[in-house]
Amino acid sequence: MLFLSKGPYLQRPTEDSMTMMWETSDLASSSVEILLAERIHSGHQGNYKKPEVVIASVSNEERSTIHQLTVTGLEPGTMYFYTIHSANAKGEVQSGPYPFKTAVRRGEPFSFTVTGETGGYSSFDPSDGLTNINIFKQMQRYRPDLTLFVGDIVDNGDNYEDWEKYFFGPGADFLTTTPFYSCLGNHENNASWYYEFFDFSPPKNYYSFDYGDVHFICLDSTDFIKSEDYPLSAGEMSPGNEQYDFLIHDLQSTSAKWKIVFFHYPPFVSGGYQVEDLRQLCPLFEQYGVDLVFNSHTIVYERSHPLRAGKVDFQGGITYIVAGGAGAMPEWLLPKREWHTSQSLAVPHFLQVIVTVDHLELRAIDEEGRLFDKFTLRKDSDGSKSYF
Ligand SMILES: [Fe+2]
Structure with missing residues (x-):
């Protein structure tokens, strides 16, 4: 049969x-x-x-x-x-x-959702709760045009069974009607299943694509940072590194109105699992006008102030958002706020982002469908940004 x-x-x-x-x-x-x-x-x-x-x-x-x-x-x-x-x-x-x-043309509004951590964290047992199922169901209610996963969608990417247990099983109904992209988290283990199950542009662990007025760039932070045990290997985030060169070339080549980058390890998050070494990418993001960065790894919601050159900057800073919301939520991950933190909450959640010509509206929604954070970015034709 x-x-x-x-x-x-x-x-x-x-x-x-x-x-x-x-x-x-x-x-x-x-x-x-x-x-x-x-x-x-x-x-x-x-x-x-x-x-x-x-x-x-x-x-x-x-x-x-x-x-x-x-x-x-x-x-x-x-x-x-x-x-x-x-x-x-x-x-x-x-x-x-x-x-x-099908994808909308440039100039036409659309919306997408973002989440991560459907694999929970290493001690997560799906029988303890239904967080990832709830998040998939809530996202489906918003009927997004596409969705992004910011990694750790399984517990151990080398286990074939994990892909059904944590991702394709809980997400079955949603993924049948919603095209998606994902980046590699550390729990995927750079496993061959990631490359077999997904059809992203080669080399698949990093790639870019356009949808409407947005240019999306997916990076593999698990390749930049080979392990959570530092120090960082020399030369990983500098010219000559293949992925770094791809990023520069890709940012230089796009003429899209909005630029959104997503990768797993968060350069800015209060509490556990911040990976500060990834701030080495920020000067490039700033130079080429990136608007938003999505991360996960820390299983919380956190939105930074607009940041530029290591400071809060409402004249054109970049907002960094941790959207690690589809797994279990350990309370110990958020001991204290940091200077870059605007909003932070340890609840299961996903993001809905609505893109129109001049506005990008972001909403954070919990597993029962309640809106708990919202911000809007406006970009005028001269490139100047305002946040409200
Ligand atoms: Fe992670």
């Missing part, structure tokens, strides 16, 4: 394409069908008919257990439905239809 062991889930949203991935219990073929749902307008209500009109399909007869197919030729910012299908001599599986939306 053939069955679905993961997914389907969505990867690499672009204006005209989407990638579908899933895993089957045995080697099998892969195919995806794209369907349209007819919109019905009756009286004052609008609704969709059951999606039945197939407008595109893509298939691969070559058998695999991890399946990956990209559908192209789609319209920007448009909702479609998809169904996946795999077959071999033992049987066949089908799943869908599920809705998805």
